Amino acid sequence: MPLTLKLFGNWAPAHASRSPFPRGLSRLKSELGYRIHQLRRRYSYQLVSSPDKHTTAVLFGQAVYVRPLVDDFLNYIGPRPAQNVPRLPSARLARQLACDHGLVIFHEDAVPRALRAELIHQPKSVGMALELTGPLAQTRAALSLQTRTQLKNIEARGLRLEITRDLSLIPEFYERYYIASMTKRHETLATVVPLDWFYQYMQNDGELLRVFDGDQWIAGIIATRSADGYRLEQSGWLDGDPQFVNAGAIKFLYWQGITRAAELGLPRVHFGGSSNDLSNGILFQKSRWGARIVRTGDRYHDWPLLINPEHPAVGDLLTRRTLLFTDPANGFFVLSTRPPSEVPAYSSQSPSISAWYRLRETPAPADRPDSATPSYLPATLHPWFDSVPLKPARKAA
Numbered sequence: 001m002p003l004t005l006k007l008f009g010n011w012a013p014a015h016a017s018r019s020p021f022p023r024g025l026s027r028l029k030s031e032l033g034y035r036i037h038q039l040r041r042r043y044s045y046q047l048v049s050s051p052d053k054h055t056t057a058v059l060f061g062q063a064v065y066v067r068p069l070v071d072d073f074l075n076y077i078g079p080r081p082a083q084n085v086p087r088l089p090s091a092r093l094a095r096q097l098a099c100d101h102g103l104v105i106f107h108e109d110a111v112p113r114a115l116r117a118e119l120i121h122q123p124k125s126v127g128m129a130l131e132l133t134g135p136l137a138q139t140r141a142a143l144s145l146q147t148r149t150q151l152k153n154i155e156a157r158g159l160r161l162e163i164t165r166d167l168s169l170i171p172e173f174y175e176r177y178y179i180a181s182m183t184k185r186h187e188t189l190a191t192v193v194p195l196d197w198f199y200q201y202m203q204n205d206g207e208l209l210r211v212f213d214g215d216q217w218i219a220g221i222i223a224t225r226s227a228d229g230y231r232l233e234q235s236g237w238l239d240g241d242p243q244f245v246n247a248g249a250i251k252f253l254y255w256q257g258i259t260r261a262a263e264l265g266l267p268r269v270h271f272g273g274s275s276n277d278l279s280n281g282i283l284f285q286k287s288r289w290g291a292r293i294v295r296t297g298d299r300y301h302d303w304p305l306l307i308n309p310e311h312p313a314v315g316d317l318l319t320r321r322t323l324l325f326t327d328p329a330n331g332f333f334v335l336s337t338r339p340p341s342e343v344p345a346y347s348s349q350s351p352s353i354s355a356w357y358r359l360r361e362t363p364a365p366a367d368r369p370d371s372a373t374p375s376y377l378p379a380t381l382h383p384w385f386d387s388v389p390l391k392p393a394r395k396a397a
Contacts, residue, residue, distance in 0.1 A: 126293045209256055228267070339356075
């Protein structure tokens with residue numbers, strides 16, 4: 001039987017295999033794994049490259065869960081060569097690697113003290129929430145005309161909702177709805193949670209919202225509730241078949257989730273996480289329901305990054321993506337090559353965005369007006385970005 005190390009500090013997934021060893025040996029094994037990981041994190045870094053080695057990202061401190069960011073930077077999805085370099089990380093080394101490769105990604109505990117003022121912080125994901133500040137009719141009226149029209153047509157089909165806390169339905173929902181939908185939509189990129197989590201959702205005052213078309217159960221979503229709001233946790237549609245999405249089952253579930261939160265007198269609906277790319281399609285679709293991007297978690301939910309805007313790979317990344325970063329006021333600012341007017345989600349997300357910085361092709365002249373200086377960025381990045389004036393944010397629905 002292969003030996004599986006369970007590491008401290010959330011380095012192993014929540015569903016990691018239980019150790020076959022007695023408790024004392026298991027504790028010793030865990031401690032040994034932790035010490036080995038600490039040594040690797042402190043005395044090495046990784047180079048992760050595209051297959052042609054044309055683009056390389058640098059990871060300091062064995063940074064974990066960076067796959068989406070690295071995929072975006074390399075502009076490649078699939079197996080990638082990775083080289084572990086046994087060398088003590090330092091600020092000087094990190095600057096040199098950023099100069100050579102364009103991007104260095106840190107684990108928070110591996111950031112050299114002398115480098116902290118030069119980093120920007122990107123959330124690993126962003127939350128999306130709709131504030132329920134008035135009657136349900138007012139919330140519906142605040143939706144876009146297109147969304148209201150789609151919802152009206154979906155309701156005309158006669159879909160019906162059933163809310164249940166029957167635990168015997170969980171295994172079927174997990175396999176035929178959630179897993180099937182995740183794997184068919186995202187294929188090898190799918191990140192799924194274990195079945196145990198679904199039972200934990202139900203124990204956390206959770207309920208299963210099921211959508212029926214006639215007598216056929218076509219989609220569902222597990223939701224939990226607390227004083228903070230109604231949280232739409234995990235969803236899926238029958239056998240991952242896109243016909244049910246196209247028929248409006250998920251849109252119907254979103255509206256029913258909003259309705260349910262209002263019935264329960266809760267202050268908001270949480271639509272789950274989304275990409276840190278403002279041009280992401282899922283983020284845009286959730287925006288149509290009035291959901292706003294919000295911060296989630298603590299410092300361990302951010303990637304500290306050292307970037308070199310002069311490197312072509314950084315320019316390519318900011319051309320393909322409109323990336324969100326955290327500002328000191330617990331909000332967001334944007335780095336991109338595009339203006340806000342070219343990003344459809346900006347109009348609805350503007351209340352959450354404090355600044356927008358466009359990458360320049362050449363460094364700014366010394367006499368640039370102060371109003372164009374990107375104040376939320378480290379001074380080392382100022383010459384490479386211009387601050388874009390933003391229109392006053394429209395009030396949230």
